[in-house]
Amino acid sequence: MLVEVRPADRLRGKNAVDLTAALAPVLDTLAGDGEGTDLSRLRVVADWVQYRESFRAPVALRPVVGGPQLELALDLRRTTAQDADQVATAVAAALHAHRSGGSSRHHVTLEEWVPTRRSRIWDFNALYWQHLRRWEEATGRGYESALPGGQSDARDVEPVRDTITELFTIWDSLAQRRALPEELYVVELGVGNGGQARTWLDTFMELDRAHGRDYHRRLHYLMCDYSPHVLELARAAVAEHSSRVSSFVLDATRPMTSLAFLRFKVFFVYISNVYDNLPTDEIATIGQREHLVESRAYLPADAAEAIAGRVDAAPAALGGLVDKLLRLGPDLLAEAAPQHFPGGVPAAVEFWRSCWQALRLQERYVPLHGLDTYEIAPGISGELLRPLVATGGDVRMHVSNGAATGFAETLPLLHPYGRLQCHDIVVTDPHQYRTGFRGPGKYDGSVVNWVNGPLLAHIGARKGFDVAFAPFRRPGSNITTMTAGVRD
Amino acid sequence: MSVSTVLPTSVIGSWSVPDWLERAKTGVHHGAVSRTQLADMHDMAVKAALKDQEIAGIDIVTDGELRRDNDVDYLLARVPGVRCAEPVKAFYFDYLDFYVTDRLPDPGPEPLRLAPDLQFTIEHTDRPVRFSMTGPFSLSRRLRCEGGAYPDRVELVLDLARVLNAEARALAAAGARLLQLDEPFLAGYPEQVELAMAAVNVAVADVPVTWALHVCYGNRYARPLWEGHYDFLFPAVLDTRVDQLLLEFARKGDEDLQLLRRHGWDRTVGVGVLDVKLAEVEPVEVVEKRIERALDVVPAERIVITPDCGLRHLPAPAARAKLNAMTTAAAAVRERLSREATRVKETRT
Numbered sequence: 001m002l003v004e005v006r007p008a009d010r011l012r013g014k015n016a017v018d019l020t021a022a023l024a025p026v027l028d029t030l031a032g033d034g035e036g037t038d039l040s041r042l043r044v045v046a047d048w049v050q051y052r053e054s055f056r057a058p059v060a061l062r063p064v065v066g067g068p069q070l071e072l073a074l075d076l077r078r079t080t081a082q083d084a085d086q087v088a089t090a091v092a093a094a095l096h097a098h099r100s101g102g103s104s105r106h107h108v109t110l111e112e113w114v115p116t117r118r119s120r121i122w123d124f125n126a127l128y129w130q131h132l133r134r135w136e137e138a139t140g141r142g143y144e145s146a147l148p149g150g151q152s153d154a155r156d157v158e159p160v161r162d163t164i165t166e167l168f169t170i171w172d173s174l175a176q177r178r179a180l181p182e183e184l185y186v187v188e189l190g191v192g193n194g195g196q197a198r199t200w201l202d203t204f205m206e207l208d209r210a211h212g213r214d215y216h217r218r219l220h221y222l223m224c225d226y227s228p229h230v231l232e233l234a235r236a237a238v239a240e241h242s243s244r245v246s247s248f249v250l251d252a253t254r255p256m257t258s259l260a261f262l263r264f265k266v267f268f269v270y271i272s273n274v275y276d277n278l279p280t281d282e283i284a285t286i287g288q289r290e291h292l293v294e295s296r297a298y299l300p301a302d303a304a305e306a307i308a309g310r311v312d313a314a315p316a317a318l319g320g321l322v323d324k325l326l327r328l329g330p331d332l333l334a335e336a337a338p339q340h341f342p343g344g345v346p347a348a349v350e351f352w353r354s355c356w357q358a359l360r361l362q363e364r365y366v367p368l369h370g371l372d373t374y375e376i377a378p379g380i381s382g383e384l385l386r387p388l389v390a391t392g393g394d395v396r397m398h399v400s401n402g403a404a405t406g407f408a409e410t411l412p413l414l415h416p417y418g419r420l421q422c423h424d425i426v427v428t429d430p431h432q433y434r435t436g437f438r439g440p441g442k443y444d445g446s447v448v449n450w451v452n453g454p455l456l457a458h459i460g461a462r463k464g465f466d467v468a469f470a471p472f473r474r475p476g477s478n479i480t481t482m483t484a485g486v487r488d
Numbered sequence: 489m490s491v492s493t494v495l496p497t498s499v500i501g502s503w504s505v506p507d508w509l510e511r512a513k514t515g516v517h518h519g520a521v522s523r524t525q526l527a528d529m530h531d532m533a534v535k536a537a538l539k540d541q542e543i544a545g546i547d548i549v550t551d552g553e554l555r556r557d558n559d560v561d562y563l564l565a566r567v568p569g570v571r572c573a574e575p576v577k578a579f580y581f582d583y584l585d586f587y588v589t590d591r592l593p594d595p596g597p598e599p600l601r602l603a604p605d606l607q608f609t610i611e612h613t614d615r616p617v618r619f620s621m622t623g624p625f626s627l628s629r630r631l632r633c634e635g636g637a638y639p640d641r642v643e644l645v646l647d648l649a650r651v652l653n654a655e656a657r658a659l660a661a662a663g664a665r666l667l668q669l670d671e672p673f674l675a676g677y678p679e680q681v682e683l684a685m686a687a688v689n690v691a692v693a694d695v696p697v698t699w700a701l702h703v704c705y706g707n708r709y710a711r712p713l714w715e716g717h718y719d720f721l722f723p724a725v726l727d728t729r730v731d732q733l734l735l736e737f738a739r740k741g742d743e744d745l746q747l748l749r750r751h752g753w754d755r756t757v758g759v760g761v762l763d764v765k766l767a768e769v770e771p772v773e774v775v776e777k778r779i780e781r782a783l784d785v786v787p788a789e790r791i792v793i794t795p796d797c798g799l800r801h802l803p804a805p806a807a808r809a810k811l812n813a814m815t816t817a818a819a820a821v822r823e824r825l826s827r828e829a830t831r832v833k834e835t836r837t
Contacts, residue, residue, distance in 0.1 A: 174715075177678055177679075177716060177720075178716065178717065178719075179714070179715050179716035179717075181715070264711070264712055264715070264765075372507075381507065383507075383511070387578075412711070415715065416706070416711065416712050416713055416714055416715055461578075461579065461582075462579070462581075462709070463709050463710075463711070464708050464709025464710075464711050465709075486711070486713075
């Protein structure tokens with residue numbers, strides 16, 4: 001039996017986890033399990049799930065499809081907060097549930113097994129951005145206050161000045177060679193409250209006046225976001241610059257659908273806190289073989305019963321109501337099912353928030369028959385993962401499919417002298433997957449995962465870009481600055 | 489080199505590289521594939537590329553440059569006196585780091601040993617073959633000078649031109665009829681065009697073949713390396729002793745076609761009519777229009793129809809479909825020209 005403790009840095013120091021005490025009830029329960037679990041095929045994997053809200057139960061069993069291996073997953077943050085009996089009971093329940101068909105019969109399952117990037121959690125994520133105003137009305141706070149530190153990380157003036165000064169140098173040089181286009185494009189993907197755009201445009205105007213080339217007249221600043229509501233707020237923030245600003249409702253994974261006319265024309269693309277919020281699979285090597293993580297969303301029995309009681313429905317009917325919620329949104333759901341939501345839209349939003357809070361994921365591993373049978377993004381074969389998974393030993397990592405798709409489709413927008421800058425939570429070394437939990441977690445009503453930086457760097461390299469990572473300037477921030485510039 | 493048809497079609501050089509060949513080429517650097525096995529794969533891939541071009545109806549074919557990792561390494565690695573800092577790379581298409589510590593020695597005969605590649609190609613097709621080498625100016629841009637070598641880089645460019653000239657003589661002796669120099673980096677250094685053209689003249693001197701010069705805006709990773717206009721080429725290019733000038737017009741638009749008329753270019757023009765940076769296949773009518781617009785500026789007997797650049801970055805189905813669109817469009821324009829010629833003849837008689 002293999003025991004893998006990933007958060008190794010929590011085993012030392014002032015608040016060190018007492019690992020012996022944490023694992024004792026787990027190992028005792030396994031040793032006393034007389035019903036035939038083959039311990040030689042069992043891996044116990046302990047994570048530290050740092051998110052206040054996540055999709056993980058404190059104890060869960062993950063089977064390998066078609067094989068005898070099993071993985072018992074522990075969230076040390078929560079199991080160490082429980083007493084030993086609770087942990088032992090949870091382990092025994094997980095083993096029992098596995099033997100009796102894979103899940104508790106009382107859970108409300110919301111989908112069939114799917115690769116995680118296709119899970120319903122992403123429908124909830126989309127719902128959040130599409131109906132953000134409703135969510136904010138219900139919580140009484142803007143989504144930015146749900147971000148760590150309570151604000152976007154994108155308003156530091158100094159890096160903006162540096163970027164604009166670099167652009168001026170490039171533009172001057174191109175102008176000298178009669179190679180400067182008449183239109184100078186800058187694209188921002190994921191606009192937040194418009195603060196970044198405002199800072200950027202204010203600084204641009206100031207520096208352009210001093211520079212004296214009147215580049216402002218030729219500037220086109222394109223604000224793009226998935227959420228019309230967010231875009232509306234951002235537009236208001238840059239009202240003074242309206243003659244230079246256009247806005248697009250845009251899926252960050254498919255920028256070319258709206259921006260194809262800008263191929264090779266954009267001098268600067270700025271992306272902030274977008275890639276961590278896009279659908280992703282996870283891939284795992286177990287015993288030198290690659291597996292895809294499949295997930296199944298469910299509502300735990302006790303939570304399902306409570307929610308069902310509040311909307312006057314049987315727990316078994318919750319799946320249908322969730323379907324309608326995700327398809328129609330809260331406003332139309334309230335209209336379509338008034339018997340369940342006599343309180344109208346606020347009641348539907350409350351239902352949405354309750355389901356989201358209770359939502360969990362079961363997981364299992366499905367063997368892959370060759371990495372090239374797996375597609376990371378359109379036209380990008382899973383073979384690109386090989387150097388990352390072949391770094392020795394078992395590893396489980398995100399594929400960041402949405403980020404990879406968006407990144408690969410954004411790079412062609414860049415002018416030969418263009419640059420992409422991204423602020424996000426990024427894994428910069430594959431080893432970080434062996435030492436920490438990188439998602440998925442819940443931020444307010446949305447999903448968050450760390451982005452697989454080395455994979456994006458590989459994708460960039462295959463498209464002719466050098467990708468570099470640097471810590472964000474704000475001390476204590478988890479944010480990484482990722483920069484892509486043309487190589488050679 | 490002679491092609492009987494009006495508006496002959498040709499590829500520029502590189503052909504689509506299959507995924508399995510990319511893996512094998514990269515595998516050589518990591519010890520996963522032997523050089524003998526890779527050479528075998530190259531032979532098979534070249535034969536397949538020739539067949540693809542023939543099926544598409546291309547009049548002048550190439551070996552697809554499939555033996556070459558990229559436009560520089562295969563050549564620079566063979567130049568006598570050039571050293572490589574670390575001859576291993578993570579991905580085959582990356583550039584190696586080359587340098588010189590002293591002036592290049594006399595190249596001697598066949599310095600690059602390319603004749604076997606040419607002969608293999610000639611043996612496996614009955615069509616005229618275009619054989620390309622990266623030009624001296626672009627090669628020089630990937631070469632570092634250390635230890636005081638070449639304080640004046642002009643000399644480096646000219647010495648590289650002498651190496652190419654020696655190789656071209658060997659290629660001509662081995663049966664080459666159409667040789668081509670590619671200058672993908674020149675557009676980034678327009679102020680050095682006179683040096684680049686002088687070096688072209690050194691490279692082509694006294695080599696009895698048809699010479700082509702291809703200048704593009706780069707196609708590294710299916711991206712342009714530079715942007716701008718071809719006006720920097722003129723008038724310097726008029727003084728080169730080349731017979732064909734192959735330029736890209738599909739992606740950039742045909743505004744620069746007028747430069748040929750304005751500056752009185754009186755030799756053959758290779759007109760790029762396929763955007764090689766996009767996998768979407770151009771409709772035949774679009775390609776026809778591009779050819780027609782070139783005909784407004786250059787007479788048909790001085791036009792070769794080509795893609796903008798090499799097809800290396802396109803998936804093979806897209807490359808094949810694009811060439812089909814190109815040959816179909818060229819045939820349609822040829823047919824129209826023929827009808828018009830007949831009508832004029834009948835009117836006169």
